Amino acid sequence: MSGEVQASTEEQQEMQDTVVSPEKAEEVKLKARYPHLGTRPGGSDLLRKRLQKGQQKYFDSGDYNMAKAKMKNKQLPTAAAEKTEITGDHIPTPQDLPQRKQSLVASKLAF
Amino acid sequence: MMAGVGGGNDFQWCFSQVKGAIDEDVAEADIISTVEFNCSGELLATGDKGGRVVIFQREQESKNRLLSRGEYNVYSTFQSHEPEFDYLKSLEIEEKINKIRWLPQQNAAHFLLSANDKTIKLWKISERDKRAEGYNLKDEDGRLRDQFRITTLRVPVLMPMDLMVEASPRRIFANAHTYHINSISVNSDYETYLSADDLRINLWHLEITDRSFNIVDIKPANMEELTEVITAAECHPHQCNVFVYSSSKGTIRLCDMRAAALCDRHSKFFEEPEDPSSRSFFSEIISSISDVKFSHSGRYMMTRDYLSVKVWDLNMENRPVETYQVHEYLRSKLCSLYENDCIFDKFECCWNGSDSAIMTGSYNNFFRMFDRNTRRDITLEASRENSKPRAMLKPRKVCTGGKRKKDEISVDSLDFNKKILHTAWHPKENVIAVAATNNLYIFQDKIN
Numbered sequence: 001m002s003g004e005v006q007a008s009t010e011e012q013q014e015m016q017d018t019v020v021s022p023e024k025a026e027e028v029k030l031k032a033r034y035p036h037l038g039t040r041p042g043g044s045d046l047l048r049k050r051l052q053k054g055q056q057k058y059f060d061s062g063d064y065n066m067a068k069a070k071m072k073n074k075q076l077p078t079a080a081a082e083k084t085e086i087t088g089d090h091i092p093t094p095q096d097l098p099q100r101k102q103s104l105v106a107s108k109l110a111f
Numbered sequence: 112m113m114a115g116v117g118g119g120n121d122f123q124w125c126f127s128q129v130k131g132a133i134d135e136d137v138a139e140a141d142i143i144s145t146v147e148f149n150c151s152g153e154l155l156a157t158g159d160k161g162g163r164v165v166i167f168q169r170e171q172e173s174k175n176r177l178l179s180r181g182e183y184n185v186y187s188t189f190q191s192h193e194p195e196f197d198y199l200k201s202l203e204i205e206e207k208i209n210k211i212r213w214l215p216q217q218n219a220a221h222f223l224l225s226a227n228d229k230t231i232k233l234w235k236i237s238e239r240d241k242r243a244e245g246y247n248l249k250d251e252d253g254r255l256r257d258q259f260r261i262t263t264l265r266v267p268v269l270m271p272m273d274l275m276v277e278a279s280p281r282r283i284f285a286n287a288h289t290y291h292i293n294s295i296s297v298n299s300d301y302e303t304y305l306s307a308d309d310l311r312i313n314l315w316h317l318e319i320t321d322r323s324f325n326i327v328d329i330k331p332a333n334m335e336e337l338t339e340v341i342t343a344a345e346c347h348p349h350q351c352n353v354f355v356y357s358s359s360k361g362t363i364r365l366c367d368m369r370a371a372a373l374c375d376r377h378s379k380f381f382e383e384p385e386d387p388s389s390r391s392f393f394s395e396i397i398s399s400i401s402d403v404k405f406s407h408s409g410r411y412m413m414t415r416d417y418l419s420v421k422v423w424d425l426n427m428e429n430r431p432v433e434t435y436q437v438h439e440y441l442r443s444k445l446c447s448l449y450e451n452d453c454i455f456d457k458f459e460c461c462w463n464g465s466d467s468a469i470m471t472g473s474y475n476n477f478f479r480m481f482d483r484n485t486r487r488d489i490t491l492e493a494s495r496e497n498s499k500p501r502a503m504l505k506p507r508k509v510c511t512g513g514k515r516k517k518d519e520i521s522v523d524s525l526d527f528n529k530k531i532l533h534t535a536w537h538p539k540e541n542v543i544a545v546a547a548t549n550n551l552y553i554f555q556d557k558i559n
C-alpha cells in the first residue's frame with residue numbers, strides 16, 4: 001500500500017518538475033541538443049573559455065611546430081577547431097587569422 | 112509612476128538627448144562599453160570598444176531656459192587605449208575600455224582612470240583659455256625670430272583664447288594583470304585604487320606606477336581545479352580598508368585590508384541559500400554576478416545576476432534584503448539564450464543619489480527601474496522613436512502569457528542584439544545616461 005503511495009508521489013514530483021520549473025525544462029532541451037555537454041573532463045570549459053575570452057590567435061611558428069609534434073601520432077584536428085584552445089594545442093590556419101584592425105578614427109559620439 | 116527623490120512627487124522620465132550615429136550598420140568600435148558620471152554630475156564619460164573616451168559637459172543652466180535642465184555637450188574626446196599585441200602569448204590585447212572611474216575633483220583639472228583588459232591609465236583633463244603672447248625669441252607662429260632683429264626685451268602677456276580642453280595621460284599602470292581586468296575602483300582615501308581581473312585583485316597608489324600590491328589571489332595551484340572567477344570588485348565608499356568582490360558562483364566576499372596583507376580570507380561572505388531541488392545546468396551560470404555596487408550610504412550593496420538585482424545589507428550575510436526580477440520571463444528561454452551566448456551578457460546596475468531607486472538594463476533596449484520604498488517598478492525603452500525633445504517615456508510591458516495586449520511585446524519578439532548593459536545615474540539629480548549599443552541616451556525627469 002505504502003509503496004504505491006510512494007510511487008505516485010515520485011511521479012507527481014516529476015510532473016511538478018517539468019510543469020513548475022521552466023529552468024529544468026530548458027535544461028532537458030539543451031541536453032537533448034548537446035548530449036556531451038558537461039561530460040568533458042578537466043575543469044570547467046565555461047571558466048576556461050571565459051579566461052581566454054575573445055582572444056584572437058595569430059600564427060606563431062613555435063605553436064605550429066609544437067602542435068605538429070603533438071599531432072604526430074594522432075589524427076589532424078578538423079577545420080572547425082575551437083579558437084579557445086590553449087597555446088600549443090592548436091595549429092592555426094589562414095582561416096583562423098583575424099581581420100586587420102580598423103584604423104583609429106574619432107568617435108561618432110563626439111559629433 | 113515612481114515616487115521621486117525630491118520627496119514624494121511622482122516622476123516622469125522624458126527624453127532629453129541622444130548621441131551617436133543613426134545608421135543601421137554599427138561599427139564594432141562604436142559600441143559603448145562604459146558610462147560614468149563624475150562626482151558632481153557635471154561631466155559624463157563614455158568609453159567604447161575602439162578605445163576612445165568621450166566626455167560630455169553639462170551646460171550652465173541659463174535663466175531663460177527654465178523648462179529644461181542643462182544639456183550635455185561634447186567637452187573632450189581622446190584615444191585612451193590602442194590595440195596591442197602580446198608577442199609572448201601571440202594574443203591580441205583589445206583596446207576596448209572596460210571601465211572608467213572618475214577621481215574626486217581636487218583642483219581645476221579633472222582626472223579619470225580608464226582601463227582596458229590589461230592596462231589602467233590616469234588621464235588629466237584640463238582647460239586652457241589663455242595663452243602667452245609676445246615671446247622674445249620666437250614669433251606668434253613659433254618660428255625663431257632673427258636674433259639681429261631683437262632690439263628690446265619684453266614680458267610676454269597672457270591673452271584670452273578660445274577654450275581648449277586637453278587630455279593627457281599622467282600615469283600608466285601596466286603589466287600587473289595576467290587575466291582580463293573587469294573592475295577598477297577608487298578608494299575613499301583618494302590615494303589608492305583597486306583593479307580586479309578574473310583571478311586577482313591589485314591595490315595601487317595613484318602616484319606609483321611601477322608596483323602594486325596583490326590583495327586577492329584566487330588562482331588555484333592547478334588550473335584544472337578552477338571553480339570560480341572574480342567578476343566585479345568595489346571599494347567601500349567611506350571605509351578605505353573595506354572592499355568587496357563578487358564571483359561567477361553568485362557569492363560576494365567582503366574583505367578588510369587591516370586584517371591581512373593578502374585578503375584571501377574574507378571578513379564576510381554573502382550568499383543566498385539555494386534550493387537544491389531547483390538546481391539545473393543553468394543555475395550557476397545565471398547566478399554569476401555581473402556587477403556589484405555599494406549604496407552611497409555605504410550600508411548596502413547591490414548585485415546584478417542574469418535575471419535579477421539583489422540588495423544586500425552589509426550586516427546580513429545569509430540572504431539579500433531585497434530581490435527585484437529584471438526579466439523573469441527569460442527563464443523559459445535559457446536554452447536558446449545559452450546557444451546564442453546571451454546568457455553570458457554582463458549587465459550593470461546603479462543606484463540613484465539618495466539610494467531610493469535602482470536601475471539596470473535588459474534586452475530590446477529596455478531598461479528597468481525599481482523604487483525601493485514603494486516597491487514599484489517600471490520598464491522604459493531607449494529608442495529613436497521616442498526622441499522628441501522632452502517627450503515623456505511610455506512604460507513598456509512584455510507579455511508572457513498567451514493573450515498579447517495592445518502595446519505589449521511578446522518575449523519572442525524581443526531583440527536580443529539590443530542590449531542595455533551600461534547605465535548611469537547622476538549623483539544628485541534625476542538625470543540618467545543609458546548606453547544602447549552605439550548610442551547614448553540621456554533622460555531627465557519632467558520639471559513640474
